[in-house]
Each structure stands twice: as structure tokens, then as C-alpha cells.
Amino acid sequence: MGYNFAREVDKIAEEYPDRLAILCVSQDGHEERIDYATLRNRTNRLASALLRLGIKKGARTLVLLPRGVDAYVVYLSLIKVGVTILPGSEMLRSGDILYRMKHSDASVVIAASNLTPAVDEVRSESPTLKYFLAVGEAVPRWTDLDGLYDLGTPAEFIVDTEDSDLCFLSYTSGTTGGPKGVMHTYDWPREHLAVAGTYWFDAKPGELAWATAGPGWAKWVWSPFVAILGNGATAFAYQGRFDAATYLSLMEKYKVGLLCATPTEYRLMAKVKGIENYQLSLRSAVSAGEPLNREVIDTFARVFGITVRDGYGQTENSLLAGTLQDMEVRPGSMGKPFPGMRVDIVSDDGEVLGVGEIGHIAVHKSFPALFKGYLSDPDRTKRAFRGEWYITGDKGRKDEDGYIWFEGRSDDIIISAGYTIGPFEVEDALVKHPKVAECAVVASPDEERGSIVKAYVILRNPEDANDPGLVAQLQDHVKQVTAPYKYPRAIVFVDSLPKTTSGKIRRIELRQLETEPTTTL
Numbered sequence: 001m002g003y004n005f006a007r008e009v010d011k012i013a014e015e016y017p018d019r020l021a022i023l024c025v026s027q028d029g030h031e032e033r034i035d036y037a038t039l040r041n042r043t044n045r046l047a048s049a050l051l052r053l054g055i056k057k058g059a060r061t062l063v064l065l066p067r068g069v070d071a072y073v074v075y076l077s078l079i080k081v082g083v084t085i086l087p088g089s090e091m092l093r094s095g096d097i098l099y100r101m102k103h104s105d106a107s108v109v110i111a112a113s114n115l116t117p118a119v120d121e122v123r124s125e126s127p128t129l130k131y132f133l134a135v136g137e138a139v140p141r142w143t144d145l146d147g148l149y150d151l152g153t154p155a156e157f158i159v160d161t162e163d164s165d166l167c168f169l170s171y172t173s174g175t176t177g178g179p180k181g182v183m184h185t186y187d188w189p190r191e192h193l194a195v196a197g198t199y200w201f202d203a204k205p206g207e208l209a210w211a212t213a214g215p216g217w218a219k220w221v222w223s224p225f226v227a228i229l230g231n232g233a234t235a236f237a238y239q240g241r242f243d244a245a246t247y248l249s250l251m252e253k254y255k256v257g258l259l260c261a262t263p264t265e266y267r268l269m270a271k272v273k274g275i276e277n278y279q280l281s282l283r284s285a286v287s288a289g290e291p292l293n294r295e296v297i298d299t300f301a302r303v304f305g306i307t308v309r310d311g312y313g314q315t316e317n318s319l320l321a322g323t324l325q326d327m328e329v330r331p332g333s334m335g336k337p338f339p340g341m342r343v344d345i346v347s348d349d350g351e352v353l354g355v356g357e358i359g360h361i362a363v364h365k366s367f368p369a370l371f372k373g374y375l376s377d378p379d380r381t382k383r384a385f386r387g388e389w390y391i392t393g394d395k396g397r398k399d400e401d402g403y404i405w406f407e408g409r410s411d412d413i414i415i416s417a418g419y420t421i422g423p424f425e426v427e428d429a430l431v432k433h434p435k436v437a438e439c440a441v442v443a444s445p446d447e448e449r450g451s452i453v454k455a456y457v458i459l460r461n462p463e464d465a466n467d468p469g470l471v472a473q474l475q476d477h478v479k480q481v482t483a484p485y486k487y488p489r490a491i492v493f494v495d496s497l498p499k500t501t502s503g504k505i506r507r508i509e510l511r512q513l514e515t516e517p518t519t520t521l
């Protein structure tokens, strides 16, 4: 019998039945609370009912649910049945859904009732789909999931799973191209908990922890799901739209102890007027998904006395490096690899590089939370490895103390007049300017220099774009904050930046604008 994450959560229910497992707040302030004993009861019922319905171990199951209690109950129940979960976001459209169905031969789909029309649109093109379960209101041609609980029994119910059984088929964000199907086995949550859950995320038993990632991304599985429940903390979920001031108010009202958010969310919170007036009870704060700007770290330290700790990882693995609890922060660095884990900087040939040399951020193949390959894409899987190393596709360097400094995604690196320039450092400098809200930096072809650094900038006040001196002002600002050769020779002001549905900037689209000027955003 192998490891099963649902058993881990049931153990907590056995020891602390009354402890709050989930506290969910809707946009209009409605609260839903469920303790660990109730969570166990519900997941036993649902898991036994799903099996009775005919859903078997290994069935590939696409889940399309928003944040909330149902997402937790459904994920845990599916793990009890031993299926392979395809985490899906509520933002997926019919084309994205069809892509996943076809790519994975999924046989089960579980969707919030408002998301069922998108599945119905491609139903006829997904012949492998057999089970359609809707959560919420009744939907014609869909089985009502809420009605299933009575079909099951509350007795302990976990199908035997092996460590090598496929647990998650997580699709990447699609920042650099089409999403890839990343395979993780049933032992992955154990390894993730042992590494990221302990050294970095570090939720305390019973603590109210808010990890803002929505279901559908690897990060939802990592933090709100595995790291919070696996540590016996209480998961806070907010079902409303993101609004920086609302987030601060919610943290104040509910006394959130641990926050895990994206750099963009932190950035916008740090710019809320009157941020000093919020009385937060934060004990710890972490950020992941994109580079974390110093500006944010400074504001949170000054206002709340809290160090926002960066963490770096990918759908393909788990957290690879981070500023661990009680570790000295080097603002701008992603922190260090976890104790005992081999994450290093290597050359194109897979040779480990020295201090200060820029190369691939790579993970030794012995890393326990490394993926088992891309589904149905052995060539891509093979290409991702060089000798003993898995190549992340990101570039960075290490300093004399082993801190890793992010340069950018390999494809985003700019080579200008022989200089190698990572977009992150330039972006980091630009957002420090008080007039800049957000920005993205890419290479733009240039006859003389090969490429030049070009910045797409969203201003806090769009009217400032009319100020003829602003471009030069921003250029001077960058020259003062970072090495002058990195300054953006071209700057354009835009209203929005192209992003993935998970909110990551798609520099690939901006680069296309540069090379194919007829493309529009």
C-alpha cells in the first residue's frame, strides 16, 4: 500500500476532529465553515458513492470548480478513489477543455453547474467522456453530485494506491506556448509536504492560512490544498474577485496568520492608499509564481513588520528554491535550494557552473518531487533532461552563499550588443518608479545591436503618458537603479499586458509584436 494524501488528512481528523479545516467567505460576506471530522465524513461518503457509480481507480477526471469547500471535498474524495485528477480552472473555455480531454482521454468530468455549458459544447468531440457530474444547481444530462452523498457511507474509505500510480495530470500555465500535461504520482504530495510544506510554506497546525491560488493550477495543489490540509492548518478561501483593499480587509477581519499570494497581488496590495491603517495578524507571508519585486518586500516590512519570502518552482516539480523560514533575505534573490536538494546552475552541456556564471537553473534527477514526464510527449520529456539534470527552462546564477538569482525564462533573455540582460532586473527597476504600475520588458530587433531592451509600461495614472519628458525620466531612473547598459532604449505605454489566465505575463506575445509588427495585442 502506497502513500495516499487523503489518509494524511484523515489522520488529522482523527486526532483533532473539531479543528476547522476550511473557512470560506463569499463576495457578499457569507461564511461557510467545515471541521476536519466533517471533511472526513463527506469525503468518505462521496468517494464510496463515486465508486458505486462505476468510477474506478485510474479514471482520468477533469475537475472544473472554483475556490470553495466543494473543491476540497471533491479533490480529497477523488484521491480516496485513486483516480488521476486533471486540475482545471474555472477560467478554461471549451477549446481548452477539449484540448485536455483529447490529450488525456479523460472519462470523468466534475464541473460547477455554471461551467457545464462549456463542456457540453465539446461533448460530441470527446468520445471517451462517460461521467458528467455537476456541482450546484441541477443541469440536464448531468448527474447531480450533491445527491451522491446519500448514496455513499461515512465509514473510512480509501482505495489502495501505489506510489507509482498517476495522481495529478497538471497542465502548465502556457506562458511560453501550449500547456503541457505534467505527470505526478501518488507519492508526490508526500515529497512536496516534506520539502516545500515544511521549510517554506510552513503552515502551523490550526493556523488560519490563506493561499490565494485558484483550483486549476499547480499552485492550488501545492499550497491551498496539500500544504494547508497536510499541515493540519485551516484553509481560508475567498470566492470574490481580486481587489487589493478587500484582501487587506479580509486579512484584518479574519486574523489570517499565513498568506501565500502572487507577486502581482502583493504589488497591488502594497500600492493601496492607507495601507498603514490595516491591523494585520500576519505571522508569515510567502510569494511564488513570478519574480517578487523588492518594492513589495520593502513595503510589507515597513508597514507590517513582515518579510515576504519568495519561492520558486514549476508545475514539473515542487518548490525548488526559496527564502526559508528564519533565513536571511536577499531581496531580488529567489533564496536557496532546500537542504539536501540538488538544484544548481548548469551549462548547456549539463556541467555545474561556478559562482556568478549565468546558466540554466537545473534540478538533479534524484529530486524526489520531480515529475514523471509529459503525458504522450516522450520527445519533450527527453529534451528536458541533460545528463543527470532536468533543465527548468529558466536562467539564473548563484552567489557565494548559494542564493539563486533569477535572470528570466531562457526564451525571454535579451542579448543586446553582446550583453546578456535578464528582463526581470529591468522590470524590477522600472516598477520602483512611483508612476509605474506594471511593466514587461522584451527584446526588440535592432540592426546595430542585434536587439534592444524595450519596455511595455502601464502607468498608475494613464494621463502621464502625455508628459513628453517621462520616457527619459524612466530611462534615467533605470540607469540609476541598475547597471546603466540595461536601460530600456524603447518605452511604450499600454493599458494592459498579455497574460495567461493565471495572471502571468506572456512576453512571448510582446516579442511577436516586435518581430511581426502586424500582430496586435
Ligand code: ATP
Binding pocket: 172, 173, 174, 175, 176, 177, 178, 179, 180, 218, 287, 288, 289, 290, 291, 292, 310, 311, 312, 313, 314, 315, 316, 334, 392, 393, 394, 406, 408, 409, 504
Ligand atoms: P509554460 O511552461 O506552459 O510556459 P509556466 O512555465 O508559466 O508555463 P508554471 O509551471 O505554472 O508554468 O510556472 C513555472 C514558471 O514560473 C517557472 O519556470 C518560472 O519561469 C516562473 N516562476 C515561478 N516562481 C517564480 C519565482 N519565484 N521567481 C521567478 N520566476 C518564477
Ligand code: MG
Binding pocket: 172, 314, 393
Ligand atoms: Mg514552464
